[in-house]
Amino acid sequence: MDIRPILSTLRRHKTAAALIVMEIALACAIICNAIYLIDRRIDRMSRPSGAVENELVQLQMPRVSRDDTLDLDAYVARDLAALRAVPGVVHVASATQIPYGISSSTSGVRLREDQVDNTRIASPYLGSEDLLDTLGLRLIAGRGFNAEEYVDMARIDAGGEDAKVPAVIVSRAMAEALFPGEDAVGRQIYSWGSAPIPIVGVVETLARPNDNSGPGDATMLLPVRVASPNLNYLIRTDPAQRREVLEAAEAALKQIDPNRVTVNKNLLSELRETYYRQDRAMAALLVVVCLALLVVTALGIIGLASFWVQQRARQIGIRRALGATRAQILHYFQLENFLLATMGIVLGMLLAYGLNQLLMSRYELGRLPLMYLPIGALVLWGLGQVAVYWPARRAAAVPPAVATRSA
Numbered sequence: 001m002d003i004r005p006i007l008s009t010l011r012r013h014k015t016a017a018a019l020i021v022m023e024i025a026l027a028c029a030i031i032c033n034a035i036y037l038i039d040r041r042i043d044r045m046s047r048p049s050g051a052v053e054n055e056l057v058q059l060q061m062p063r064v065s066r067d068d069t070l071d072l073d074a075y076v077a078r079d080l081a082a083l084r085a086v087p088g089v090v091h092v093a094s095a096t097q098i099p100y101g102i103s104s105s106t107s108g109v110r111l112r113e114d115q116v117d118n119t120r121i122a123s124p125y126l127g128s129e130d131l132l133d134t135l136g137l138r139l140i141a142g143r144g145f146n147a148e149e150y151v152d153m154a155r156i157d158a159g160g161e162d163a164k165v166p167a168v169i170v171s172r173a174m175a176e177a178l179f180p181g182e183d184a185v186g187r188q189i190y191s192w193g194s195a196p197i198p199i200v201g202v203v204e205t206l207a208r209p210n211d212n213s214g215p216g217d218a219t220m221l222l223p224v225r226v227a228s229p230n231l232n233y234l235i236r237t238d239p240a241q242r243r244e245v246l247e248a249a250e251a252a253l254k255q256i257d258p259n260r261v262t263v264n265k266n267l268l269s270e271l272r273e274t275y276y277r278q279d280r281a282m283a284a285l286l287v288v289v290c291l292a293l294l295v296v297t298a299l300g301i302i303g304l305a306s307f308w309v310q311q312r313a314r315q316i317g318i319r320r321a322l323g324a325t326r327a328q329i330l331h332y333f334q335l336e337n338f339l340l341a342t343m344g345i346v347l348g349m350l351l352a353y354g355l356n357q358l359l360m361s362r363y364e365l366g367r368l369p370l371m372y373l374p375i376g377a378l379v380l381w382g383l384g385q386v387a388v389y390w391p392a393r394r395a396a397a398v399p400p401a402v403a404t405r406s407a
Helices: 005-011 013-044 072-084 131-135 154-159 171-178 239-256 268-275 279-310 313-321 326-363 373-398 400-405
Strands: 056-060 089-095 106-110 120-126 139-143 170-173 189-190 196-203 217-221 232-237 264-267
Touching: 005 056, 013 279, 013 326, 056 154, 056 239, 056 268, 072 089, 072 239, 089 131, 089 171, 120 171, 131 232, 171 400, 189 279, 232 239, 239 264, 264 268, 268 279, 279 326, 279 373, 326 373
Parallel strands: 120 217, 170 196
Antiparallel strands: 056 232, 056 264, 089 232, 106 120, 139 196, 170 217, 189 196
8 A cells, every 4th residue: 555645644634643653652662661660570579589488487586585694505496496396397497587588688708818809799598407408498519518517606706716617508699600600519718707618519599588788699508506586487397287387386485485575477478478569569550550551542543543534534435436445444544553653663662762761870770671662562553553443444434425425
């Protein structure tokens, strides 16, 4: 079909055509960036923690009163023994931090003793002997900790020749960052003092507790027992028994020491849901915005096409009288809409890039990948064809005689 008549008609209706082009351009710019943001949120929410989340519960019950004479090592050991005795408990461990927890810590990691700047900033998990099995982490290289490798935090704090961490297990992401393309097991890192720490194992995934210290995936497990009445207790059990086991564990600790209060009592799967609540809300809001923009754009196209059908009744009738078929009239309006949509999409891509630059300068957002531009273009092209179809059908259905009498 010759597009010159279409271009000639659009030049005579510059204002209406420009409004549709701008509407499509704005929709394209916003939708491309919104789809990118939605994808980022979904990608963030799908990050694995490495732990068996549907089998874990968290219990944190510190003492209300402070007792300086309390033997904290014996206190924690007694708690762990009581929790292991609870029916349904498979593994239990104390931990300084947990996935999706509020608190987190970081430590600098170096590859040489005389290195000034850190090679990596990692988040260390410290805990009792059963922490690796309790979390359900999968070793992909090396081994777990031996019993003799566990040390008390008090010994580390005391300093001296014995104040060193004898081993470390790192996440695969950290291993690849420190030793790209090489086997990390058997290598050494420097952290927590000047003594080298040998890497004895690599786990597939171990996420940071949260992003409070900045995004990152460098984590490590240290065989360091921390004695504190404010520790997290992680309990692994059958998914169907989690709530019953959690209630029984709380009762067991209360029986040992009534002078304690339950601060945190959660299923790890619920902690995950809470942690990503804002991400889900933002993704849902962006979906609503995209749908609203598409509806508004479709209504604009339908309204303009319907208006033009009324305005061009005589022109349509003449073309029908000269032999134009209904299909040709229908294709005329579809092609006209395609040209308007194309102009709007080209302008919208430029606006999308500009909007992305603005978001990059104001927020921690990466560059908009080019793949999202054709996605937005296809959506708007399809929307335009669907929206113009019904007005175009009404135009194609106008009898030639009625159209010519309307002049």
